[in-house]
Amino acid sequence: MMDTPARQLSGSVCPRLPRGVRLTHNEAQGGWVLLAPERVFKADAITVEILKRCTGETTLNAIVDDLARAFAAPRERIHADVVNLLGSLADKKLLELG
Amino acid sequence: MTTNGASLPAPLGLLAELTHRCPLGCPYCSNPLALDRRDDELDSATWGRVFNEAAALGVLQVHLSGGEPAARRDLPEIVRAACEAGLYSNLITSAVGLTPQNLAVLADAGLDHVQISIQDSDEASADHIAGYKSASARKRAIAKEVVRLGLPLTVNMVVHRANIARIESMVELALSLGASRVEIAHVQYYGWALKNRAALMPSREQVEQAVRQVEMLRARHHGQIVIDAVVPDYFARFPKPCVGGWGRRSLNVTPAGRVLPCHAAEVIPGLEFWNVREHSLADIWRSSPAFLTFRGTDWMQEPCKSCARRDQDFGGCRCQAFLLTGDARAADPVCHLSPQHALVEHLAAAGEDVAYSYRSS
Numbered sequence: 001m002m003d004t005p006a007r008q009l010s011g012s013v014c015p016r017l018p019r020g021v022r023l024t025h026n027e028a029q030g031g032w033v034l035l036a037p038e039r040v041f042k043a044d045a046i047t048v049e050i051l052k053r054c055t056g057e058t059t060l061n062a063i064v065d066d067l068a069r070a071f072a073a074p075r076e077r078i079h080a081d082v083v084n085l086l087g088s089l090a091d092k093k094l095l096e097l098g
Numbered sequence: 099m100t101t102n103g104a105s106l107p108a109p110l111g112l113l114a115e116l117t118h119r120c121p122l123g124c125p126y127c128s129n130p131l132a133l134d135r136r137d138d139e140l141d142s143a144t145w146g147r148v149f150n151e152a153a154a155l156g157v158l159q160v161h162l163s164g165g166e167p168a169a170r171r172d173l174p175e176i177v178r179a180a181c182e183a184g185l186y187s188n189l190i191t192s193a194v195g196l197t198p199q200n201l202a203v204l205a206d207a208g209l210d211h212v213q214i215s216i217q218d219s220d221e222a223s224a225d226h227i228a229g230y231k232s233a234s235a236r237k238r239a240i241a242k243e244v245v246r247l248g249l250p251l252t253v254n255m256v257v258h259r260a261n262i263a264r265i266e267s268m269v270e271l272a273l274s275l276g277a278s279r280v281e282i283a284h285v286q287y288y289g290w291a292l293k294n295r296a297a298l299m300p301s302r303e304q305v306e307q308a309v310r311q312v313e314m315l316r317a318r319h320h321g322q323i324v325i326d327a328v329v330p331d332y333f334a335r336f337p338k339p340c341v342g343g344w345g346r347r348s349l350n351v352t353p354a355g356r357v358l359p360c361h362a363a364e365v366i367p368g369l370e371f372w373n374v375r376e377h378s379l380a381d382i383w384r385s386s387p388a389f390l391t392f393r394g395t396d397w398m399q400e401p402c403k404s405c406a407r408r409d410q411d412f413g414g415c416r417c418q419a420f421l422l423t424g425d426a427r428a429a430d431p432v433c434h435l436s437p438q439h440a441l442v443e444h445l446a447a448a449g450e451d452v453a454y455s456y457r458s459s
Contacts, residue, residue, distance in 0.1 A: 020211045020250030022186060028108040028156025035186040037211045037252050037279050038326075040110055040158055089322045093250075093278040 009060060009083045013097040016056030021094050023051050035095050052084055056098055060086070104385060107284050108156030112185075113163060113332050113361065114145065116176065118353050121194050123229030123456030124217070125294040126285045128361050129165065133459045137244070142172040144374065146179035148351060153183045156423045157349075160185040162183040162421040165353070168195030181208030185395035188213060193240035194233055201240065205247045213281075214254040218260070219267040227260060229456040232267035238275060245276035252279040257308065257330075258298040259449050265311045273323050280323055282312055284330035288362040288417060290457045299449030305333045329397045332446040336407065337414025344416060345393035349383060357382045357390055362417035366426045392426075394408040397425050401435045 017023065020041040022035045023043060034051070043051065049070075053063045064082050068075040089095035118133035140148075149160060160180050167173055168191055180187040188211045189204065217222035218236055224234040244251045253272035257265065265282060272280040284305075287295050301309075312327050319325065331338050341348050341360045350358040355374045363369060370387040383389060391397065395408055402413035413419070414430020422431050422441060429436040436442075 018250065019248050022210070023187075024158070026158060028154075028160065029110070033158060035158055035210075037213070037250055038159070038161075038188060038281075050284075064111060093324055 009087060009097065011059060011061035011064075013060050014056050014058060015054040015060060015063075015086050015090075015095055015096070015097050017051065017054060018096045023048065034094065036092075046081065047085060050082055054086075054095065056096070107343075107346045109347060109349050109383060110156070110158050110342075111151075112152045112157045112160045113348065113350040114133045114148070114160055114176075115350065115352050115361075116140075116162060116164050116167045116170050116173070117144070118459070119169040120164060120171075120192065120457070121230060122166070122192050122233060124215075124227060124256070124290070125229075125454035125456055126258060126291040127290060127457045128286065128289045129365060129457070130289050130362075131293065134417075139170075140351075140353065140355045140374070142175040142179060144355070145176050146183070148187055148291050148374050148379055149180050149183035153185055155380055158186055159188060161188045161190050163190040163208045166192050166195050168193075168200070168256040174200075174203050177204050177207040177209050178411075182337055187212050191215070192228070192233070193237040194230065196240050198240075198243045201243055203245060209249065211239055211250050211252065213254050214241050214244070215252055215254045215256065216254070216268070216271065219271045220261075220324060223260060227454075229454070235328075238415055241275040241277070250279070251275065251277045252281060253277040254281045254283055256283050256285050257300075258285040259300045259304070259451075260298075262300045262308050264363045266315060269315050269319070269323070269325060273319065278323060282308075282325060282327040284308075284328055286328070286331070288365075288457070289423075291422065293455050295445070296450050297446055297452045297454055299332075299446065300330070301449060302333060302446065305330050328405055331414075331418075331430075331432045332442050334432060335434045337411050337418075339411040340415035340418070340430075343393075344391075345383070345389040346412075349379075349389075357386065357388075358417075359392070360417065362415075363388060365417055366420050397427060399429070401437075401449040402429050405435065 020037060024035060025032050032048045034041040034043045064079045067078045086095055090097055117139055118129055119136060134317050177187055189209055190213045193214045213229050214237055217227040221234040225231050241251060255268050269280055285291050285298050316325050350370045356371045358371060369391060372382045372386040398413055402408050413434055416426050419428045419430045420426040423438050431438040431442050
């Protein structure tokens with residue numbers, strides 16, 4: 001299978017979970033899960049923090065700023081993690097980049 | 099506890115067969131030959147109770163299926179109940195029986211996702227396979243309506259001898275309808291599909307070409323549509339991890355309320371199935387004899403028992419092992435390590451252009 005190039009995302013996109021994709025907590029399944037058409041993904045703590053901020057009204061830049069502040073972590077590192085996650089979710093049609 | 103002492107797994111998915119009524123006659127239908135009667139169908143209140151019990155067990159997604167779920171006039175109540183139970187709801191439908199109006203009602207009731215079956219990109223062929231004239235036109239119209247309402251759409255395409263050469267145009271069709279996902283579901287031989295096996299069986303060359311096509315299409319359409327493919331296991335070396343393991347990831351409730359580890363399990367003689375009219379879902383999942391029989395790995399015989407893959411594919415499919423070898427504990431003979439694998443090779447070469455026995459009650 002062809003390698004896909006690393007994604008670039010503009011800082012002004014407003015990401016959000018589309019209809020039919022849900023982040024939900026389930027005790028019996030041991031934590032947070034991302035539900036999508038006929039697929040379920042375990043969502044780790046970092047994924048949850050990023051996706052909670054994807055309301056469709058916040059820009060990627062603002063999300064990164066907020067996370068860098070909340071977790072006292074280097075902005076560049078957070079930016080790379082966020083772009084990787086959101087890019088791969090968008091490719092799987094699990095995220096809309098408004 | 100499972101038969102090897104591991105803790106009881108929590109199921110992820112519930113297949114809710116709301117009815118066995120369906121206007122189509124697809125020869126590959128996985129429903130049993132003996133279809134449940136309308137009189138025996140669970141009412142929406144009982145489904146609501148089942149959904150609540152399922153959610154408490156850990157189930158995350160409910161697949162509203164059948165037969166044709168839209169044949170149920172109380173489908174909106176059922177969808178609402180799934181939503182209120184906190185389950186992600188997926189409607190698995192032929193689209194025949196849906197209208198723009200009733201689809202809007204389902205969307206308002208909280209439906210999360212719709213999966214529409216499309217039998218072929220060639221409309222005449224599609225209608226012939228479904229045994230229903232104008233099915234193809236109805237499906238395309240409803241697919242567009244699903245997308246217009248803002249619901250995510252998966253197009254499910256069962257692939258077999260009659261349409262396997264058109265995978266590329268079938269995927270392009272799914273894209274043009276606005277689907278975010280397409281399932282290339284090579285037919286599996288249970289129920290009516292087993293009855294029609296020779297008519298459905300593709301050649302090995304066709305299967306190999308299909309695999310190459312899917313890879314090419316995934317590369318071409320990366321980021322535009324997700325292409326999931328179900329392997330044609332008669333042509334594989336190893337078996338599929340059927341339903342993610344017996345009594346491990348999912349459960350199936352029939353229209354009359356029997357709870358099965360998988361949709362085909364009633365073919366295996368000697369299994370005792372419990373009914374939601376008499377037991378709670380938790381009780382059934384934990385203790386029903388049918389679920390206990392093949393949960394875990396203690397039931398295995400060689401070569402599965404000491405195989406390095408036993409926790410990966412669980413010895414394949416119990417129903418298929420029974421159907422093909424007469425022994426539900428045998429290795430699924432699609433596995434090349436099965437002593438009966440030659441039988442599968444023989445069946446895989448036995449496709450022929452013969453008429454369908456259409457699904458009917």
